[in-house]
Amino acid sequence: GxxxxxxxxxxxxxxxxxxxxxCAYSNSxxxxxxxxxxxxxxxxxxxxxxxxxxxxxxxQRVTVLLNKTVxxxxxxxxxxxxxxxxxYFCAETGNQFYxxxxxxxxxxx
Amino acid sequence: SQTIHQWPAxxxxxxxxxxxxxxxVEGTSNPNLYWYRQAAGRGLQLLFYSVGIGQxxxxxxxxxxxxxxxxRQFILSSKKLLLSDSGFYLCAWSVGEQQPQHFGDGxxxxxx
Numbered sequence: 001g002x003x004x005x006x007x008x009x010x011x012x013x014x015x016x017x018x019x020x021x022x023c024a025y026s027n028s029x030x031x032x033x034x035x036x037x038x039x040x041x042x043x044x045x046x047x048x049x050x051x052x053x054x055x056x057x058x059x060q061r062v063t064v065l066l067n068k069t070v071x072x073x074x075x076x077x078x079x080x081x082x083x084x085x086x087x088y089f090c091a092e093t094g095n096q097f098y099x100x101x102x103x104x105x106x107x108x109x
Numbered sequence: 110s111q112t113i114h115q116w117p118a119x120x121x122x123x124x125x126x127x128x129x130x131x132x133x134v135e136g137t138s139n140p141n142l143y144w145y146r147q148a149a150g151r152g153l154q155l156l157f158y159s160v161g162i163g164q165x166x167x168x169x170x171x172x173x174x175x176x177x178x179x180x181r182q183f184i185l186s187s188k189k190l191l192l193s194d195s196g197f198y199l200c201a202w203s204v205g206e207q208q209p210q211h212f213g214d215g216x217x218x219x220x221x
Contacts, residue, residue, distance in 0.1 A: 043201075093207055
């Protein structure tokens with residue numbers, strides 16, 4: 001079956017630095033990917049998505065990179081702020097969504 | 110704009126009691142609707158999804174059931190709760206497949 005996972009369960013960064021959160025997936029048929037942010041006690045919040053016909057997509061302070069060759073997805077957050085502290089997880093879908101377990105990002109003021 | 114509401118936010122129930130969690134979506138028609146369970150420190154497990162009124166697909170065998178009595182209403186139920194039903198339950202909607210799923214703020218269910 002498919003598996004979606006994250007390389008690092010926790011990540012601590014200094015305020016103002018850039019953050020990079022990684023995700024690996026195993027289903028080569030997956031063609032749509034999403035990054036979510038989840039704050040404590042809340043539901044996941046959509047950040048950015050990317051389809052398999054692209055390898056990079058940018059949003060406000062965030063960039064998602066997709067490497068289909070090695071089935072790897074990353075989320076880059078520029079100038080990380082304390083409000084970015086949360087759990088981030090990726091989701092991938094071919095016929096169904098699969099969610100990773102998440103990386104906990106802590107921003108140090 | 111679209112919004113999704115889940116209630117209650119927290120719930121404490123005794124083993125063997127019934128359950129009804131409700132989710133409603135506003136601002137869209139004929140959404141796909143989903144129920145997930147999230148265990149502490151783990152990913153989301155899809156429980157049920159629905160592409161239309163009365164259409165429910167179950168992803169895992171369990172003690173729970175789901176119903177969609179109206180287009181934008183999705184209900185998660187159980188006749189007799191088990192200790193293992195404890196968790197964080199999330200409802201989500203999307204406009205279709207391969208589109209972002211948008212989540213409510215969840216219900217934290219504790220079974221005693």
